[in-house]
Amino acid sequence: MGEALDRNPFRTTASAFPPLNLWHNEAAVAVVAQVPGVAPEDIEITVKDDVLAIAGQRRPPDVPQGAVWHRRERSFGRFTRVVRLPFVVDPSQVEARFTNGVLTIALQRPEAQRPRRIAIKAG
Template sequence: MANRDLTPWRAAAPTPFGRDPFMNFRREMDRLFDDFFAPAEPRSFGGGATAQSMVMPSIDVHETDQAYTISAELPGIDPKDVELDLRDNALTLRGEKRSEKKEEDGGRRYSERSFGRFERTIPLAAEVDADNIEARFENGLLKVMLPKNAKARDKTRRIEIKGGSKGGA
């Protein structure tokens, strides 16, 4: 009797796991160990992460000729726990997420707390008008409008590119 007669799959009929379920198992185990020993990366507030691993808020940066608009997702954070600073053409967003959960049922008590600080610095290419910055916080979304300085907008100009001859210099 040959080894292929003892296996539950045939070469002509692949299994749901591919041709070789043991290779798939090995690949998954290798991935598991790679993920376990990989350095920890900051995680977003969204996306099913546990409360302790929530380190970095997701941000969107939109730039027009007139202004920057920066949005940061900060669900479950009190606006008083958020701080914004503008320095050297960079906006820094920092804060702390605090979460506390308590349950009592008869003589049983369950309590869980988690805290996590975050800080994001967003460099800005153009100088902004610091006196006219607006920030709003609604339903866990922080939106910051940073108008560009008029002088900084005037410094941008298109440079003409001169073409050479097709044959080279």
């Protein structure tokens, strides 16, 4: 359940886990990933330059001894999702929150790399 670096930001892959949304402005990037059935302590987030990696493990449920699966649609096991961000971020300025199976990550762009508006002087 892994994925190579995401080169097309508008492409969606049904098998990619966790599914995520990403948006940005000049100062920051926000990533929201759905990770139902995964405990926060089973998730690892890393960032280097403009690459974000979300890795973890979705553990299988406890099934009584002798039980036979009738239907098994949810996958279990290790996962890794790697995505290229629209710009380099400051790894010391990353905040992650986990609520009800939704992981929200805010990544700040270094101040020195943010676009600056240049004033035009008359005459």
